[in-house]
Amino acid sequence: QRQLVESGGGLVQPGGSLRLSCAASGFTLQFYAIGWFRQAPGKEREGVSCISSSGHSTNYADPVKGRFTISRDNAQNTVYLQMNSLKPGDTAVYFCAAQPFNCGNYQSYEYWGQGTQVTVSS
Numbered sequence: 305q306r307q308l309v310e311s312g313g314g315l316v317q318p319g320g321s322l323r324l325s326c327a328a329s330g331f332t333l334q335f336y337a338i339g340w341f342r343q344a345p346g347k348e349r350e351g352v353s354c355i356s357s358s359g360h361s362t363n364y365a366d367p368v369k370g371r372f373t374i375s376r377d378n379a380q381n382t383v384y385l386q387m388n389s390l391k392p393g394d395t396a397v398y399f400c401a402a403q404p405f406n407c408g409n410y411q412s413y414e415y416w417g418q419g420t421q422v423t424v425s426s
């Protein structure tokens with residue numbers, strides 16, 4: 305079965321860092337763009353970042369630009385989200401999702417992970 309599995313979440317202090325991983329199981333990510341989304345308590349899911357299948361194109365939402373970095377290692381069938389200078393407002397469940405080739409809108413993503421909790425608090 306085709307699955308995406310997120311890992312790397314946890315509790316960190318403001319200003320700290322985490323690296324999230326999105327690993328594919330049952331299929332290869334070679335031809336898929338991977339997006340990261342997050343959902344905070346009481347709020348709707350929002351896009352965070354996306355990387356194209358080639359890895360040559362990346363996008364970031366304004367609230368995380370300059371602090372988060374998305375990357376991929378197709379040999380490991382994994383996409384990463386490096387999160388630095390974390391703020392309490394980054395607290396959310398983080399999801400990864402896959403769609404063919406290029407980043408797109410929410411409805412285009414075909415596969416979703418279960419999410420990993422990120423909590424930023426002192």
